[in-house]
Amino acid sequence: MLKAVIFDLDGVLIDSEPLMRFAFDEVYRRIVGGDQTPIESYLEHMGESFPQIMKHLGLPVTLWEPYRRLCQENIERIEVFEGSRVLLERLSTLKLKLAILTGKDHQRTMQTLEHFDLRRYFQEVVASDQLNNPKPHPEGILYALRKLGCVPHEAVMVGDAVSDIQCAARAGVVSVAVTWGIKPERVQTLCKPDFIVHDWDSLTRTLLLLHRPALMETGAAVMTATETPLAVAAAHNRLAYQADE
DSSP states (O other), X not given: OOOEEEEOOBTTTEEOHHHHHHHHHHHHHHHTOOSOOOHHHHHTTBTBOHHHXXXXXXXXGGGHHHHHHHHHHTGGGOEEOTTHHHHHHHHHHTTOEEEEEXXXXXXXXXXXXXXXXXXXXXXXXXXXXGOSSOTTSTHHHHHHHHHHTOOGGGEEEEESSHHHXXXXXXXXXXXXXXXXXXXXXXXXXXXXXXXXXXXXXXHHHHHHHHHOGGGOEETTEEOOGGGSHHHHHHHHHHHHHHHHO
C-alpha cells in the first residue's frame, strides 16, 4: 500500500517557468553576452541541479549566484498551480507522508514553500545541494525515504521531468509523470513513467488507487497484495530500468 508521495516542485506544484525564463535570459546576457540565449536547452534539463545543467550546456557556473539572487528577488513571478493545495490537503487527510525532492537549492526551496504557505504539507524537503548526487541519481529519493521511515515499494515519485522518472526507476520507486510542467513532450517520449496524467483529477485518482487498491475490483474479485497497481508498477519499473542498463 502507498505510504509516501515524493513530489518534484517546479512544473508539478508550482509554475516557475516565467521566472526561470526571465532570470536565465537576464543573467546570460549580463555575463556571457549576445542576444540569443539557450533558454530552451536550459529548460530541457529541468529537475537537475543548476551546476549539472551548466555542465550539460558548456556554460560557466558563475551564472549561478546572480541567477539565484534574481529568482529570490522576483518570487512573485511564480504561481501555485490551482490543483496543488486541493491535492495536498486530500493526501494529508489520508495520513500519507509527503516529501519534496527538487533540483533547486535548499535556500530557494524553503523560501518558495514558506512564501506560498506550502511547507506545512511536507514532512521532508530534499534539495539538490544537500546531496552528493542530485537527480537523476536515486540518492535523493532513497534519502527522503529513510527520513520518512518508508521503503521504495511503499512510495511514488510525481514529476514532470525526465530526470524525475529516471531517478524513480533507479530507486525502485513507482513514477507518475504530469504533463502540465516544463517541456511535457520530453517526459512522454524520452523515458518510461509508470503512469502519465494530464490533469489534477487524474493525478488524484491515480494516487488514491495506489493508496487503496482494494477499492478497485474486477468483477467480484478484489486484487491481492501482489496484484495491486503499486506492486505491479514497481515490478514493471525495475524490469524496464534493468532492460535499459
